[in-house]
Amino acid sequence: MAKTHYSRFDCQPGCSVEAAVSLISGKWKCVVLWYLLEEGTLRFNELRRRINTITPRMLTHQLRELEADGLIHREVHAQVPPKVEYSLTARGRELTPILMALKAWGDAHIDLFGSKGTAGKPFTTASGEQK
Amino acid sequence: MAKTHYSRFDCQPGCSVEAAVSLISGKWKCVVLWYLLEEGTLRFNELRRRINTITPRMLTHQLRELEADGLIHREVHAQVPPKVEYSLTARGRELTPILMALKAWGDAHIDLFGSKGTAGKPFTTASGEQK
DNA sequence: CTGTATCCTGATGGATACTG
């Protein structure tokens, strides 16, 4: 059951914080979570096209970890051609305040990162997302 | 100034989120931030004793990264023996809501991590911390 | 007291090509 790849937490103050951080600290995880939060359900190649610089290997890998950590749901439709849909679990959706807080902080201090405007998308609180 | 070790953010949705995450995703960073948030100012060995399984090399490393990212302040007192004090910057203190949100989520879903109770310290909102 | 210097291992992330 979802043993996290991140090996150990020493259960000091900040333990559960580190545990939570470790679940979203993969290279593409935030982006994936963000898209799923915004768009609800996406197929493998839909995600791939949206991220576009990600390799299939990495996308698979990140998706599998997110799934193992109980943050996303993977639904395979038995048909030809294959159809696999990804969506957030309830647990994953509960990350929303964290992602928002992170984005708020990141946007406020974006100067630290060498002027990379984030440009568009202020995150529309995902249309009909609050199940 | 403060070029982050994490090489690149593709500035897609989730970009600033990833940027923010990368600043706190070091192995001991959350713990360090947490202690500084709780206790205000700590010396090198005070942090070391509190974390206790951390090696001096790692502590130095994490502290330097946090400093480079503008989250903590390092104050050297020119005296013998040396005295170096670490504290949060305003920017670092602004991480509080994030850390709290992460802890809340982590505590709520702690079962995912293989039953590690977090035990004590529910984080007392740091005694006199709100400068 | 507050660190550095070396050396080392495993995990992370990526390029490229191939498959049911």
Add this chain to the structure above:
DNA sequence: CAGTATCCATCAGGATACAG
């Protein structure tokens, strides 16, 4: 369409010893 298979570079993190 939705992935696997290989191979490879880099880096985060740690053990141990030493230093100003």
